[in-house]
Amino acid sequence: MRTTLRTRRAAMAIAAACALALAGCGGGDGGKGGSEPAKDTTKDATGGAATVQLPRLDGQQVQVVAVWTGPEQQAFTKVLDEFEKRTGAQVAYVPTQDAMLNYIGTKIAGGAPPDVAMLQQVGALQQAVERKWAKPAGAGAKEQLAKNYSKGWQDLGAVNGTQYGVYFKAANKSLIWYNTAVFENAGVSEPKTWKDLLSTAETISASGVTPFSIGGADGWTLTDWFENIYLSQAGPEKYDQLAKHRIKWTDPSVTKALTTLAELFGKPNLIAGGAAGALQTEFPASVTQTFTGGDEPKAAMVFEGDFVAINIAQTDAEIGKDAKAFPFPAVGAEPPVVTGGDVAVALTDKPASQALLTFLASPDAARVWAAEGGFISPNKSMDVAAYPNDVQRDIGKALIAAGDDFRFDMSDQMPQSFGGTPGKGEWKALQDFLKNPKDIAGVQQRLEADAAKAFKGD
Numbered sequence: 515m516r517t518t519l520r521t522r523r524a525a526m527a528i529a530a531a532c533a534l535a536l537a538g539c540g541g542g543d544g545g546k547g548g549s550e551p552a553k554d555t556t557k558d559a560t561g562g563a564a565t566v567q568l569p570r571l572d573g574q575q576v577q578v579v580a581v582w583t584g585p586e587q588q589a590f591t592k593v594l595d596e597f598e599k600r601t602g603a604q605v606a607y608v609p610t611q612d613a614m615l616n617y618i619g620t621k622i623a624g625g626a627p628p629d630v631a632m633l634q635q636v637g638a639l640q641q642a643v644e645r646k647w648a649k650p651a652g653a654g655a656k657e658q659l660a661k662n663y664s665k666g667w668q669d670l671g672a673v674n675g676t677q678y679g680v681y682f683k684a685a686n687k688s689l690i691w692y693n694t695a696v697f698e699n700a701g702v703s704e705p706k707t708w709k710d711l712l713s714t715a716e717t718i719s720a721s722g723v724t725p726f727s728i729g730g731a732d733g734w735t736l737t738d739w740f741e742n743i744y745l746s747q748a749g750p751e752k753y754d755q756l757a758k759h760r761i762k763w764t765d766p767s768v769t770k771a772l773t774t775l776a777e778l779f780g781k782p783n784l785i786a787g788g789a790a791g792a793l794q795t796e797f798p799a800s801v802t803q804t805f806t807g808g809d810e811p812k813a814a815m816v817f818e819g820d821f822v823a824i825n826i827a828q829t830d831a832e833i834g835k836d837a838k839a840f841p842f843p844a845v846g847a848e849p850p851v852v853t854g855g856d857v858a859v860a861l862t863d864k865p866a867s868q869a870l871l872t873f874l875a876s877p878d879a880a881r882v883w884a885a886e887g888g889f890i891s892p893n894k895s896m897d898v899a900a901y902p903n904d905v906q907r908d909i910g911k912a913l914i915a916a917g918d919d920f921r922f923d924m925s926d927q928m929p930q931s932f933g934g935t936p937g938k939g940e941w942k943a944l945q946d947f948l949k950n951p952k953d954i955a956g957v958q959q960r961l962e963a964d965a966a967k968a969f970k971g972d
Contacts, residue, residue: 564600565895566658566876568869572602576866579608579617580632580856584798585824589886596882597873603866613935614638618647618861629867632682632856635926635934636670639857643673649860651677652868658875662895666918671857679857680875683883684892685819686909687738687852687923688842691826693804695836696723696814704840708743711843712777715784718814725784727813729800730792730948733941735818737925737933740944741852744771745921746845757924759969763961769954774845776951786813789948801825805837817842819854820909824888833905853913854923855892884910932968939964 582590587609594605610617614631615638621627627647633639642648651659656677659668663681671679690711697703700721705711715725729735745753748767755761756768782788786803787795795803801822803812806829816822823833831837841849858874860867873879880891884900894914901907913920925933925940932939940961947957 574866576629579628654872682874683856685854687819691839692815708845727800727816728792729797732797736944742850745850779951805829805831929968
């Protein structure tokens with residue numbers, strides 16, 4: 515998206531809103547072949563009145579694939595249950611930890627593609643369209659998108675002017691969550707700059723608790739560390755250029771960002787389990803180990819998006835009291851705000867596939883997951899009262915207030931082979947960097963080689 519002064523101000527506004535909120539609280543047709551939609555005025559699972567018309571699809575089956583497991587799977591299943599209730603369709607949910615395009619490709623080759631996929635990368639959506647796997651969004655979905663989404667979020671789900679995807683779930687990926695008891699015991703407060711963050715970490719370490727929990731077994735968490743530093747330090751214009759590979763990964767701006775990240779990664783005493791332990795820690799465990807263990811948790815802080823809340827809910831910690839968060843500190847002149855999201859795309863022409871996209875683009879579907887926590891919606895028509903606490907309520911408000919002025923997760927904008935595949939590309943390079951943060955030049959060379967290959971279409 516075009517860089518403007520308004521973009522930078524919007525980023526600052528989101529960061530400020532997050533800081534204040536977190537410190538202060540402890541109908542269209544369903545696609546071809548569907549029957550006529552009937553107005554549904556019943557109450558949904560959250561007690562809200564239905565606002566979108568859906569066709570009756572009794573007996574039809576639809577399979578949905580996404581990466582969500584555990585609490586996220588449970589929350590999304592409630593959304594799908596509501597769709598079943600409204601339409602009579604039968605929905606099967608399939609979680610996968612494989613690279614999504616690889617999984618879909620295998621299923622298509624076997625003659626059994628999923629009906630709807632939840633993709634995590636803009637690049638993956640573009641590749642699904644290029645491979646002629648994705649089906650354009652139907653009239654119902656497009657009607658809901660026009661009513662409920664800003665142009666920026668609609669454009670992210672479009673390829674070459676044609677609407678394919680619905681961004682159902684968004685994320686603010688510029689938050690650091692912390693154990694309030696550890697901060698109080700160490701006598702530290704929320705840092706505002708990168709320098710202050712490192713100083714705070716050293717003080718916490720001296721108090722007897724390891725400062726950071728890092729889920730390095732999931733390479734995407736490391737890309738988020740890099741992106742927040744890079745956006746704040748290099749600025750939005752450079753960020754956009756690197757996201758599109760218009761500058762190389764050997765650029766001095768990347769060197770500077772990796773050098774900054776090495777200030778943390780190069781100090782294993784600041785990371786729970788050291789680099790080796792972090793590389794064996796999956797994201798959910800990186801959260802829960804920060805908020806369990808009483809006065810002696812394995813770590814004091816964990817960096818990641820608002821969705822951390824759903825993992826905190828698996829512990830005894832209370833958000834706003836035992837667990838709080840602060841915006842990712844400014845590395846350069848301004849604090850960064852990076853967003854992410856999951857886009858629903860139809861892979862078959864079934865009426866149920868298009869009806870599900872229509873439902874996911876409605877405030878009704880967003881409201882169901884919002885009530886469960888660990889979820890932020892880009893749907894501007896959803897009443898923010900649906901969020902379970904003031905933390906997520908204010909983050910949600912700030913996301914909508916930003917309109918089209920936001921920066922989307924960089925790795926998610928890239929070809930999946932580089933920005934979204936376990937054990938390959940950026941994920942693997944940054945895991946290697948966590949293991950050996952002194953090899954900045956070597957990591958840059960591998961990143962550039964892999965990026966150049968991926969952007970050429972391999």
